Amino acid sequence: MEYIREPEKQIPVRYDADVFVAGGSCTGVFAAVRAARLGARVVLAERQNCLGGTATAGLVNVWHSLKDTDYKEQIIGGLTDEMVGRLVKSGAAIVQDDPSLAIQFDPNRLQYELDCLVRESRIRVLLHTVCVGAVTEDGRISAALIENKDGRGAVRAGFFIDATGDGDLARYLGIRRYRHPVIQPPTPCFLLRGSTDGIRVENLIRSHGQEFGIPDDFGWYGPVPGVPDIYLRADFHVLGEDCASAEGLTRVEMEGRRKAYALVDLIRRYTDRQVSVAALSSLAGIRESAHYETVYQANGDELLTGARYEDAVLNGTYRVDMHDLDGTVTFKYLDGSAIRMVGAERQSVEWNWREQAGLTGEPARYYQVPFRVLVQERYANFIAAGRMLNADVQAFGALRVMVNLNQLGEAAGVAAFQCLHTGQTVQQVSGVEVRNLLRAGGSCL
Template sequence: MKDFITEPARNIPVIAETDICIAGGSCTGVFAAIRAARLGAKVLLIERQNCLGGVAVSGLVNIWHTLMDISNKRQIISGLTEEVIDRLYARGALTKQNARSSSYNFNPCELTVLLDRMTAENKVKVMLHTSYSAVVREGDKVKAVIIENKDGRQAIRAKFFIDATGDGDIARDLGISRFVHEYIQPPTAVFHLQGNMDGVSLRELIEAHGKEFGLDDDWGWNTHVAGVQDITMRADNHVFGVRCDRADDLTAAEIEGRRRAMAFVDMVKAYGRSGEHYAMTNLCSYIGIRETVHYDTVFRAIGRDLLLGREYEAPILHGTYPVDIHHQADNGITFRYLDGFEQTIYGKGTRTVNGNWREREGLTGEPAQFYSVPFDILVCRDYRNFTAAGRMINADADAFGALRVMVNLNQLGEAAGTAAALCLDSGCDQRKLNGRLVTAALNRGGSAL
């Protein structure tokens, strides 16, 4: 039987009245804020960490994928993603990698400071160390959110609210219907490693010594950190079987994730290149969460439609990042690309199986050059002045595997901020907003849609 205490009623001071209040300050939330501010809205952004950037900064995940279609001829993503890329590049804080899924590699410390600068330039009011904690609604209208920070519990009134908390904390409290995929993509504690790993086979090390250090038959990936010498970003391990939207699981994932990160360092210290000095120089300030729950909206993205490049009247994002599923069951990863190529890599990278999903399905003709997602994916059925943007996106498991990357969620954030500002202008309910107006406003604001 559950035990309860009744919290005494109390008056909560309203510390701000604003046009748009955004909870969660990853690039999804920041880009929503900047887009709305550029359309003339007064915007307040709350973030529970000490900095903006979300997983890209606090989780040390420093790769954004290509802005081009698969033929590399047409630019399909621009907007604030490109602005940030240009500004980081100008500072030597970003490099371009050319691989099958070409990407931009940045320095997360530089991104932190740039996001501070960009929010200030666009007159977005930012509150750090401030957590969303409850919502106040009246009928189908969200009236206020309750926040907590060093000043205590306070309220913010706004005309429109955007939930960019990743897990959809406001959506949860609003009782919006939610769903969980059968296999949730596992989290990873990323760290920075000093020391040369050239010639060191991680697969062989784990095979020979993994058990000694409590490391699973698992594999991940690593990359350099732009502008930094002798340091690699390591995302080598996963924590399996946890639901990071549950407090106990999240605590367990944090502790196990960093144990694994340090075990990896201990293993390379013991068995890496002889004479090489290895050290962990930075550990994510929280575990990188790939997935928790998803919330229903008017439109659900389906993996097959993405891979076939289905077109929509009112697109709000374009992408090419493949379906990328980190398996829960056998520690493998499957990639499925628009051009048909499919690759599954099993535990430790020991076995790779290549195939072609288009040939398997007997598809002929030209593959799609990119995929799109329509405005309706942001439209919340139940509330007139609320939307959620981020990894809580309404997508089936395959579509989520593709959409979850930051170049896609950045665009989703831009669309959410744009839609919110348009609703303010027209005084309309987001459910009645014409998606084509959002696409047009995104284009005018620099998106390549």
């Protein structure tokens, strides 16, 4: 590649804060709120026009259960629980004891509730603002660089949290990154007006998809609570693209829109349903891109056998859920059951991974992840939280869902405050203390 030199220029310091958060999904917002509630002055930059990330701009409107696998004990509290309470109160969420669709919500209402939450928490939020770099001195970050309608500017802060999903800030900082051999493919979602209940859409695609340029695929759909006759559709995967590259992401977005309209045409042609596209997502649903190294890599063995940690910052139950590039989906549950579904026909193979591993005794009812999964070694005042987390293929398959990443965000916010409060680095701060503060703020840890 050839290079040109950008002329050196003075960057105005637009904001001074205790904590700067890049990325405003619930991971980033919950990090910001936790730090603010402890007394930190927080600036949050989000490149979209709204907060919520995949849950709002991406339209993915499902959170998984806040209870253990028996649905007896609540294991996830904190801001996820608070937000579910707000959504239920406004008629914008349905809660049920279900392993796949526990909490379904209206993504538009979530946008609005997140606006209210950050206002109440006195967080300075900058929408339409991209974090484009960082300035470092002696192993510390001194400023993040942002770009928005005011031009290029700097945010000086004591602590920096990367909640950009892809780990944009971590990449600018040169933290070692890696990719899994198979990256879970993205699914651009859309809202459909009209029900397809009673129709096997994947069968329709298999029979007539070619005519509309839709390869065999399968996905899911569900209602948008409080909004009659509107359904979230997640019917397609887009294979072979890198969502952490500009051109790859562009192709994914355009391919998602093309397929949405093609599917509507197909349904209208081959059924009696007069469906239409009600809204397209403004952010493709990205399951995975890059991961960044920290001192501990979450791994499937410890997770599935329910290892416990004194510095636990996350409780979860969501199954290991891995989408392969040939359309295969594999689920592994804490109770030992496992299923692999191959191709659009979803031919399934079932087995018991606990029996296979010779495990006896009671299976765990939930898993945990320790604080050290967030601790990178290079910078004293930086954490990356979100789907860029350090996890092997199996652990990532389970941890990548929002009720889990929301908790990592909360832990990042609390740890940021604790570092500033004690004068410690992120490597020195006590994970047990972080857990205690999370618990005091409503987490079920």
